[in-house]
Amino acid sequence: xxxxxxxxxxxxxxxxxxxxxxxxxxxxxxxxxxxxxxxxxxxxxxxxxxxxxxxxxxxxxxxxxxxxxxxxxxxxxxxxxxxxxxxxxxxxxxxxxxxxxxxxxxxxxxxxxxxxxxxxxxxxxxxxxxxxxxxxxxxxxxxxxxxxxxxxxxxxxxxxxxxxxxxxxxxxxxxxxxxxxxxxxxxxxxxxxxxxxxxxxxxxxxxxxxxxxxxxxxxxxxxxxxxxxxxxxxxxxxxxxxxxxxxxxxxxxxxxxxxxxxxxxxxxxxxxxxxxxxxxxxxxxxxxxxxxxxxxxxxxxxxxxxxxxxxxxxxxxxxxxxxxxxxxxxxxxxxxxxxxxxxxxxxxxxxxxxxxxxxxxxxxxxxxxxxxxxxxxxxxx
Numbered sequence: 249x250x251x252x253x254x255x256x257x258x259x260x261x262x263x264x265x266x267x268x269x270x271x272x273x274x275x276x277x278x279x280x281x282x283x284x285x286x287x288x289x290x291x292x293x294x295x296x297x298x299x300x301x302x303x304x305x306x307x308x309x310x311x312x313x314x315x316x317x318x319x320x321x322x323x324x325x326x327x328x329x330x331x332x333x334x335x336x337x338x339x340x341x342x343x344x345x346x347x348x349x350x351x352x353x354x355x356x357x358x359x360x361x362x363x364x365x366x367x368x369x370x371x372x373x374x375x376x377x378x379x380x381x382x383x384x385x386x387x388x389x390x391x392x393x394x395x396x397x398x399x400x401x402x403x404x405x406x407x408x409x410x411x412x413x414x415x416x417x418x419x420x421x422x423x424x425x426x427x428x429x430x431x432x433x434x435x436x437x438x439x440x441x442x443x444x445x446x447x448x449x450x451x452x453x454x455x456x457x458x459x460x461x462x463x464x465x466x467x468x469x470x471x472x473x474x475x476x477x478x479x480x481x482x483x484x485x486x487x488x489x490x491x492x493x494x495x496x497x498x499x500x501x502x503x504x505x506x507x508x509x510x511x512x513x514x515x516x517x518x519x520x521x522x523x524x525x526x527x528x529x530x531x532x533x534x535x536x537x538x539x540x541x542x543x544x545x546x547x548x549x550x551x552x553x554x555x556x557x558x559x560x561x562x563x564x565x566x567x568x569x570x571x572x573x574x575x576x577x578x579x580x581x582x583x584x585x586x587x588x589x590x591x592x593x594x595x596x597x598x599x600x601x602x603x604x605x606x607x608x609x610x611x612x613x614x615x616x617x618x619x620x621x622x623x624x625x626x627x628x629x
Contacts, residue, residue: 276340279303279311283332286343287315291328300438304464305360309336312360315345316438319484324409327483329437333358346372347500365433365465368445372500385620386450388429389470390511390541391494396422403524403535407495407502410521415502417515420477420491426454428472429510434463440480444468455493456480470544509620512542512551512581529553529579548626550617554578555596562610566590566603573610583607586629605629
């Protein structure tokens with residue numbers, strides 16, 4: 249008995265004098281913590297933003313959902329948000345957010361990602377916020393019914409107001425029904441906020457909605473109802489009157505909406521955020537004016553811009569040496585069959601020798617046409 253006590257005392261003394269403690273491995277972070285850590289590392293908003301992780305799908309060691317940093321309700325403060333996919337490994341959760349290289353890899357094999365949405369999610373890769381080849385075609389209508397006119401109360405401005413890029417427009421009026429600008433796959437980011445993933449790396453955001461649909465990877469068509477204009481600021485920001493805050497993204501980052509085409513209008517930046525204008529041919533509407541939704545411009549189409557005139561001559565060949573065979577009105581939509589070089593002309597968008605052959609066999613200089621591409625829109629003749 250004495251030996252056992254003594255041996256115990258010696259052992260205890262050894263532990264005390266050497267400072268030995270049992271090694272205990274830190275537990276791996278749970279899913280919510282892992283996603284939160286990822287978005288905090290990626291965030292641009294202030295650190296006091298509140299992380300909101302919503303897991304919409306979880307099975308067999310995989311998870312998928314939305315990750316949102318909700319802000320306060322100051323003017324020019326909007327939330328940030330991403331889709332996420334996560335895989336459980338021996339070291340915990342491996343998380344990838346939209347725009348990260350691992351996002352395409354994980355969504356490509358995650359069983360919680362639907363087959364129909366894989367291609368669009370994979371298309372979110374690429375250099376964030378950069379248009380491939382400076383191709384500004386979107387194939388999008390304005391986010392309301394074709395044939396309606398809504399007011400552009402706020403011209404090009406940032407997702408969070410003044411900060412660049414000026415990705416967004418504030419739109420209201422008409423029947424107040426906000427519709428998908430182009431077909432895609434839709435996700436509810438939080439109350440009042442939807443994101444639609446389109447093709448070619450584009451996506452569109454719709455914020456401040458009331459009565460919005462709740463979706464998680466649902467396919468939508470151009471014109472699908474998303475919600476009504478409202479003043480919802482559940483996830484942050486402010487809204488003084490009902491509208492939709494409509495924003496353009498490419499490769500998982502907001503991009504300048506200026507010089508793209510939406511509903512056959514080309515928004516252009518002003519001297520300050522919320523100013524600016526939009527062009528349809530030579531017709532310019534400033535912030536506060538109404539935009540008629542003409543529908544989406546096709547990828548092989550253009551809008552005639554007479555640069556202040558009323559019409560543009562159509563010729564029998566690619567140049568002014570060919571005879572005039574008609575004219576086409578400013579603002580008209582034309583379809584291009586092919587293009588070739590001819591005499592050089594200067595227009596609103598610069599100087600070019602490119603001529604476009606229309607489907608009726610006549611030719612119009614590219615200097616008086618918006619196509620969104622600085623070159624042939626449908627191949628060479």
